[in-house]
Amino acid sequence: MKIKSGQQELTITRATIPPGERMPVHKHPILNGVYIEKGTLTIGLPGQKETLTLGDGKAFIEITDKWHYGHNDGNIPVTIILSYSDPEGEPTTIFKIPDDKRD
Template identity: 30%
Template sequence: MSKDDHEHAPPTRDEIVSQGTCAWNGKPYDAYPPGTPELTVKRMTIPPRTKLAWHTHPMPNASYILSGQLTVEDRATGQTHVVRAGQSFNEQVGAEHRGFTGDEPCVVVITYAGTPGMPLSVPAPDRGDANP
């Protein structure tokens, strides 16, 4: 491509799909983890009719749904949030939660802002509650 080709290229279309200082449920982010920053981007495919295990995240992260639908549930409050293809959400830090799918698989891309060696998620202890 010549310089002229770049000068006459159509403009890009930019769209911020997620930005915020708090998680989907309104809980604010306090701070990034101390240490050397490490960004991790993960693509996850969740089968239909699947409930992920209860877990927490030690760092801020944001998810973007490529296809399907994901319902996110807060363990302490029972509050849920439905996210569909083309939508994004900021996940909770330190709070037990899980996601579950409906009749279709869900493909989600998650960006984590952690530090080297930090786990992306931590399994929550089994509480023996009625919400397995």
């Protein structure tokens, strides 16, 4: 990963994933962290069977520059807190177009 120069900005946001919902396939071009405030989140990579499931109070560095998705297989909403540190004006998340075959 190449670190870009310029003024860095810190973004912290909270997201809620309802029960049964799967997030769109996406990637982060910059380093970011996730804290699971409530619920259980499962993270997967398109085309792979293995997943990672994390629950309340777990924190992790999210996958950088690789397509992935999260889903909530539980019965309660998952609440996550995301933090990003990136050059000002750079996107924190890129969503994959469904028919895009590129990695």
